[in-house]
Amino acid sequence: MGLFNTLHLPAPCLGCGVEIPLVLQFKYAENWQHAYKINDQLRWNSRHPRYNDGKPGSAHVVISAISEDCPVCKHDGDDYLIHVYNDVLISIEPDDQRYNFFDAKSDFLVLEQ
Numbered sequence: 001m002g003l004f005n006t007l008h009l010p011a012p013c014l015g016c017g018v019e020i021p022l023v024l025q026f027k028y029a030e031n032w033q034h035a036y037k038i039n040d041q042l043r044w045n046s047r048h049p050r051y052n053d054g055k056p057g058s059a060h061v062v063i064s065a066i067s068e069d070c071p072v073c074k075h076d077g078d079d080y081l082i083h084v085y086n087d088v089l090i091s092i093e094p095d096d097q098r099y100n101f102f103d104a105k106s107d108f109l110v111l112e113q
Ligand SMILES: [Zn+2]
Pocket: 013, 014, 015, 016, 017, 018, 070, 071, 072, 073, 074, 075
């Protein structure tokens, strides 16, 4: 429940293969419906840290994200990984399940402090 952020980038839909304006939902940094693009810096709420997931300044974080509807085929719900380096959204990839977010009970993992 609650607020999340989105990352917007052109990428092929995993359902139909058409390059679409892919939208990924994620919870990390300040969760406040921020709409980001690749290479954007994450925003943190320094006055109210309870609105943040994680802490600013980690060298490498991987976030579990989920895709919104494809505008072409309506496919949705694919799992993705977002890689964040030094609080900048750098890259995405389809989630190959090599990270265990379930056991971590978290939607993100700090890979390098
Ligand atoms: Zn599609």
